[in-house]
Structures are given as structure tokens and as C-alpha cells.
Amino acid sequence: MKIITLGIESSCDETACAVVSDGTHVLSSVISSQAGFHSTFGGVVPELASRMHVETIIPCVREALEVSGKSLSDIDAICVTKGPGLVGALLVGISSAKGLSEVSGKPLIGVGHIDSHVAANYLVHDDFTEPYVALIVSGGHTEIVYVQDDRHKEVIGRTRDDAAGEAIDKIARVIGLGYPGGPKMDAAGKDGDSSAYSFPRTFFPESFDFSFSGLKTAALNIINQATMANKEINVSDFSASYLRTISEVLVENSIKACLNLNCRRLCLAGGVSANSVLRKAMIRACEQNQIKLYYPPIELCTDNAAMVAAAGYLYYCKGVRDDLSLNAQPSLRQ
Ligand SMILES: Nc1ncnc2c1ncn2[C@@H]1O[C@H](COP(=O)(O)OP(=O)(O)OP(=O)(O)O)[C@@H](O)[C@H]1O
Ligand SMILES: [Mg+2]
Incomplete structure (x- = not known):
């Protein structure tokens, strides 16, 4: 039944x-x-x-x-x-x-x-099962969790400051995209040049932790410098570059975690996993490393x-x- x-x-x-x-x-x-x-x-x-x-x-x-x-x-x-x-x-x-x-x-x-x-991954993937590594990226969380079975679950990486969604929403607001920033920045960056602006990427040795506050500060500095010089930033290029930077960090740590644990199943979860830049980058990286990737449809x-x-x-x-x-x-x- x-x-x-x-x-x-x-x-x-x-x-x-x-x-x-x-x-x-x-x-x-x-x-x-x-x-x-x-x-x-x-x-x-x-x-x-x-x-x-x-x-x-x-x-x-x-x-x-x-x-x-x-x-x-x-x-x-x-x-x-x-x-x-x-x-x-x-x-x-x-x-x-x-x-x-x-x-x-x-x-x-x-x-x-x-x-x-x-x-949400169980709702769309018949073959989604433990063990898996989960990258949880949402408005309030950025974590990598290793789920070995239904009793063994460990958070192996987490953000030391802002969540990825927070870092996106804050900067989207400052560049005039409004709330909710994620989908708007995603759309704005679609045809942008992702190498037009350069942002720092933070990694911690021997750790899968994240930090996005340096990136956020760097973005604010670029915006403030442009304002002081009476110049405008290119919102499309800025969005594309910013999202690319965040995605690269998320992808690198997730793949590193899978390889380290010798776990060939990775799932994405949370609002930021709707991001088109992240999805594309993760699909490519998983293919290159023979990792099976699961992610929910945008609405889930x-x-x-x-x-x-x-x-x-x-x-x-x-x-x-x-x-x-x-x-x-x-x-x-x-
Ligand atoms: N296409 C997108 N690209 C980037 N970010 C996105 C996209 N769609 C949604 N987001 C981001 O996802 C976040 C919302 O996700 P979610 O609803 O899971 O978060 P939350 O429930 O507020 O936080 P949490 O789940 O951590 O408690 C927001 O930060 C939003 O900007
Ligand atoms: Mg949520």
C-alpha cells in the first residue's frame, strides 16, 4: 500500500x-x-x-x-x-x-x-540513493554533507561566513536588480562576459569549507570605485563574472569532496542550485570526473x-x- x-x-x-x-x-x-x-x-x-x-x-x-x-x-x-x-x-x-x-x-x-x-532529489530521480555527497546551497546555507546511509550523515564543509545565496542577494540588490536577487542575477548574466570582472576565490587547505565575505567585499569595492569615478558597471558582465566565481568555488570543493571520499554520487539542493551557471559548471566537472550528478528541477x-x-x-x-x-x-x- x-x-x-x-x-x-x-x-x-x-x-x-x-x-x-x-x-x-x-x-x-x-x-x-x-x-x-x-x-x-x-x-x-x-x-x-x-x-x-x-x-x-x-x-x-x-x-x-x-x-x-x-x-x-x-x-x-x-x-x-x-x-x-x-x-x-x-x-x-x-x-x-x-x-x-x-x-x-x-x-x-x-x-x-x-x-x-x-x-527534492527523490522526487525526480528513481536511482538516487545513498551513499552520496550533497552540496546544499540556499539563502541561509552553504554546506557539503556526506550521507553514507540513513544513520551516518556528516557535514564535512560549511561556510565560515555568508551563504552563497546571501552573497548573491546582497550584491544583486546593490547593482539594482532587486529581490529576489538570485534569479534576477542569473537572467542578467546570461549574455554577459564572465571574465570581464575578476573576483577572489577563497579555499581552505585540508578543508571543504567556504567563505564568501571576501568576494562580497571585493564586489562592493569595484562598485564603489566605479561610483566615485562616475562610471557605471556593466550589470550583465558583472553578474556573469560574479556567478562564475561563486560556481567555481562550489564546484571545486564538491568535486574534491567526492574524490576524497571516493563517492561517485553528488546531488545539488537548495535555491542556488537553480542557478544556470552552477548547473552547467557542475555537469561538466562531474562528467570529467565520472561522478553521477543529481539535481532537482528549478521549481523544486x-x-x-x-x-x-x-x-x-x-x-x-x-x-x-x-x-x-x-x-x-x-x-x-x-
Ligand atoms: N537562479 C538562481 N540563481 C542563483 N540563486 C538563486 C536562483 N534562484 C534562487 N536563488 C537563490 O536561492 C535562495 C533561496 O533559496 P531557498 O528558498 O532554498 O533559501 P531559504 O529557504 O531562504 O534559505 P534556507 O533554505 O537556507 O533556509 C536565494 O538566495 C535566491 O536568491
Ligand atoms: Mg530553503
Whole structure:
């Protein structure tokens, strides 16, 4: 019999609900994004995000059930993002999930947001399985994780300062692209010259760690120098060069990790893995090193609830269950 999980996501500025069968088949996935609203402020305003989640969460759940053709009684587990994320935003999803679990009598499962990003790969790749190396690149995270099996998981590299997504969003804002910066910088750099501007690449010997603050400072210096000289930067070339630099660092460390661990499976996860420069560079590097690369389609890279339902299925199979004491864990680590 198939296990049907309902996923709820509200960790940042997407309110989402999805129904997934056996952790692999998406029956419905509804996303209500607040990004357009927050763009007025140049970034997410946490208090407003929570209030908007309150307004949209129940309609999202209703629509996800309707599109999937399932009712609450067909659902085997209510899975919800427990963290990391914005505390008020997380609490909206968690409270709704508790309510649904109470009225339906179905188990409640709190799911880690980063596990969910990685689990997006199960929704599209039949042969995706452990062991694998995961490069998690999102708005708040840049990590390399080695997943040997479902009990052995180790973060082997992480950023020592900014996440790649943060470094992209900040500079995108400064060069006038607005919020959310990632997709806009991706589009702006499409026809740009990626060697027009030169940025520093940071590597740490004997480590898979990252650092993007030097790169961000170098970018700000170039922009400030241009402003003082009354010149304009070429946004297209600048975007292409900046994204190329970030991608090269992400690719080099990920490949190094795979070779070091002799692991021939690599997956990408998180919003920045939607980036076209990174995807192209990673595909090329994996081909050259005989590494099988997995990545989700663009719509499953950024926050969604199908990935929560997919990760929730894995938790469900392991016997994880929560009760009404489930609380938001804004700083949850892997
Ligand atoms: N095409 C793209 N190119 C580069 N960056 C992108 C692209 N699409 C989205 N991003 C970036 O992905 C990030 C959002 O990803 P995601 O939704 O996974 O992050 P988050 O949920 O806010 O943070 P986290 O998952 O770490 O808690 C933003 O920084 C956004 O700019
Ligand atoms: Mg995310």
C-alpha cells in the first residue's frame, strides 16, 4: 500500500502545501510566494511574512488536497518544516499541522528544512540513493554533507561566513536588480562576459569549507570605485563574472569532496542550485570526473512543500513521530 504524506512549508516567504505518494510521486504541490510583496522592502520582513502565512496556509492546504484527489482521511502523516527558518513563520506552519493532525488523528512529523531540500532529489530521480555527497546551497546555507546511509550523515564543509545565496542577494540588490536577487542575477548574466570582472576565490587547505565575505567585499569595492569615478558597471558582465566565481568555488570543493571520499554520487539542493551557471559548471566537472550528478528541477530547488512531504516520508519510514510539544527550531543544524 502506498504511503501518502502531506507536507507543509512556511519557513521563510513561501507558504506551501503538497501531497506526495511514497516519497517519490508528487500528487499536488501548491506554492504561494510572498516574494513580490517583500521586494518592495528589498528583503523578507519577518513579521509581515508570518501574517501572510496565516492568511494563505489553509487555502494552500485545501487546494493541495483537492488537486491530489485525496482527503485528510487518505493521508498517512502530516509533515511540517520545524526549522531552520524564521520563528514566527515556522510557527504558523507547525500550528496548522498540529490542528490537522489533531482533527484527523494522523501522525505529526516535524521535518528539517535542509533534509527537505536534499529530499527534492527523490522526487525526480528513481536511482538516487545513498551513499552520496550533497552540496546544499540556499539563502541561509552553504554546506557539503556526506550521507553514507540513513544513520551516518556528516557535514564535512560549511561556510565560515555568508551563504552563497546571501552573497548573491546582497550584491544583486546593490547593482539594482532587486529581490529576489538570485534569479534576477542569473537572467542578467546570461549574455554577459564572465571574465570581464575578476573576483577572489577563497579555499581552505585540508578543508571543504567556504567563505564568501571576501568576494562580497571585493564586489562592493569595484562598485564603489566605479561610483566615485562616475562610471557605471556593466550589470550583465558583472553578474556573469560574479556567478562564475561563486560556481567555481562550489564546484571545486564538491568535486574534491567526492574524490576524497571516493563517492561517485553528488546531488545539488537548495535555491542556488537553480542557478544556470552552477548547473552547467557542475555537469561538466562531474562528467570529467565520472561522478553521477543529481539535481532537482528549478521549481523544486527553492522552497516548496513537495520536498517536505518527501523528507517526511523518509522520517515516517524510520518511525519518527512528534506530538503537540513540537516547536519551531529557528537555528536547527544538520
Ligand atoms: N537562479 C538562481 N540563481 C542563483 N540563486 C538563486 C536562483 N534562484 C534562487 N536563488 C537563490 O536561492 C535562495 C533561496 O533559496 P531557498 O528558498 O532554498 O533559501 P531559504 O529557504 O531562504 O534559505 P534556507 O533554505 O537556507 O533556509 C536565494 O538566495 C535566491 O536568491
Ligand atoms: Mg530553503
